[in-house]
Amino acid sequence: VTILGIETSCDETSAAVVVNGTEELSNVISSQIEIHRRYGGVVPEVASRRHIENILYVIDEALEKAGKALDDIDAIAVTRGPGLVGALLVGVSAAKAIAFAKNKPLIGVHHIAGHIYANQLITEVQPPYLSLIVSGGHTELVLVKADGQYEILGQTLDDAVGEAFDKVARTLELPYPGGPQIDKLAQQGSTSIDFPRAWLEEGSLNFSFSGLKSAVLNYLNQSKQKGITIAPADVAASFQAAVVDVLVGKTKLAMEHTGMNKLIVAGGVAANSGLRQALQETAKEQDWQLHIPPILYCTDNAAMIAAAAYPLYLKDDFADMSLNATAYLPL
Numbered sequence: 001v002t003i004l005g006i007e008t009s010c011d012e013t014s015a016a017v018v019v020n021g022t023e024e025l026s027n028v029i030s031s032q033i034e035i036h037r038r039y040g041g042v043v044p045e046v047a048s049r050r051h052i053e054n055i056l057y058v059i060d061e062a063l064e065k066a067g068k069a070l071d072d073i074d075a076i077a078v079t080r081g082p083g084l085v086g087a088l089l090v091g092v093s094a095a096k097a098i099a100f101a102k103n104k105p106l107i108g109v110h111h112i113a114g115h116i117y118a119n120q121l122i123t124e125v126q127p128p129y130l131s132l133i134v135s136g137g138h139t140e141l142v143l144v145k146a147d148g149q150y151e152i153l154g155q156t157l158d159d160a161v162g163e164a165f166d167k168v169a170r171t172l173e174l175p176y177p178g179g180p181q182i183d184k185l186a187q188q189g190s191t192s193i194d195f196p197r198a199w200l201e202e203g204s205l206n207f208s209f210s211g212l213k214s215a216v217l218n219y220l221n222q223s224k225q226k227g228i229t230i231a232p233a234d235v236a237a238s239f240q241a242a243v244v245d246v247l248v249g250k251t252k253l254a255m256e257h258t259g260m261n262k263l264i265v266a267g268g269v270a271a272n273s274g275l276r277q278a279l280q281e282t283a284k285e286q287d288w289q290l291h292i293p294p295i296l297y298c299t300d301n302a303a304m305i306a307a308a309a310y311p312l313y314l315k316d317d318f319a320d321m322s323l324n325a326t327a328y329l330p331l
């Protein structure tokens with residue numbers, strides 16, 4: 001089963017061709033990071049326009065690289081939400097147009113399901129398993145009971161972890177997107193500053209990062225007032241350590257609660273070297289089967305959307321021409 005995947009939920013225009021949800025033939029990603037960097041974040045209107053300009057070229061290139069024509073494709077899969085509605089609409093409209101013109105089945109995919117299924121492109125993992133989703137808009141612990149069957153065990157009550165990385169990076173005057181910048185800087189710093197860890201109530205699997213973000217801001221402001229020069233690398237390392245402690249601690253708790261021993265990590269922040277290392281160490285100590293996809297599959301791409309669409313294809317879970325883009329969409 002050959003699926004053409006399309007992803008335009010944020011600032012990456014991407015198209016991919018994937019066979020049976022596991023074998024990637026192509027995965028073309030056109031990033032808009034350079035354009036949005038000057039604004040310090042993604043400008044939704046600008047993102048939509050760039051998607052419109054790029055989408056057909058990106059799809060053509062994905063087909064060409066895969067050595068496939070549209071007639072060879074069995075289904076068109078597209079991210080239907082959550083994300084920026086104007087950005088999503090570009091992908092959804094393109095997918096509907098192709099599906100209609102070529103009379104092919106259309107599959108609407110949840111963006112976070114895509115992040116979870118990204119790992120199938122590397123190693124096939126059979127549910128049930130636990131998934132830690134850490135991205136620009138989500139921080140969730142999800143129990144994947146069966147293909148397409150999810151139970152959210154915990155989630156952030158305020159900022160997503162990627163958002164916290166980006167905001168803290170901005171206060172340190174690092175360029176957008178801040179996550180990778182903090183990661184790099186942290187490697188040269190010490191974790192000497194004691195920033196708070198929000199564990200919430202006993203046993204809670206929810207997250208909160210807004211207090212940590214404020215604590216970093218206060219630290220910077222107070223240092224400035226007192227005329228103390230700060231070491232940005234130490235701030236980055238200490239902030240990252242606080243984030244990683246909580247993410248790993250709650251994941252451990254969720255693994256114990258559910259009795260799982262398989263963990264899949266997903267989303268852009270799964271690229272973080274501190275988090276990867278801490279999870280690898282914990283996995284060894286706890287005897288978990290740990291799956292963290294390579295960085296290319298952690299951030300937004302269309303191959304993960306085609307991978308998540310495959311189990312839906314097998315269930316004949318198709319969308320019709322009323323498929324719409326949805327900004328907020330539960331998993």
Ligand code: ATP
Pocket residue numbers: 009010082083111115134135136137138161162163165166177178179180183267268269270271272273298299300
């Ligand atoms: P969502 O998937 O929730 O809709 P999104 O698509 O914007 O949000 P992703 O593309 O999955 O999010 O991830 C982008 C986020 O990952 C950004 O916040 C970015 O700063 C963060 N990120 C990327 N690399 C790293 C890293 N090495 N360390 C920390 N954060 C990182």
Ligand code: FE
Pocket residue numbers: 111115135136267268299300
């Ligand atoms: Fe994403």
Ligand code: MG
Pocket residue numbers: 010011012136299300
């Ligand atoms: Mg992105």
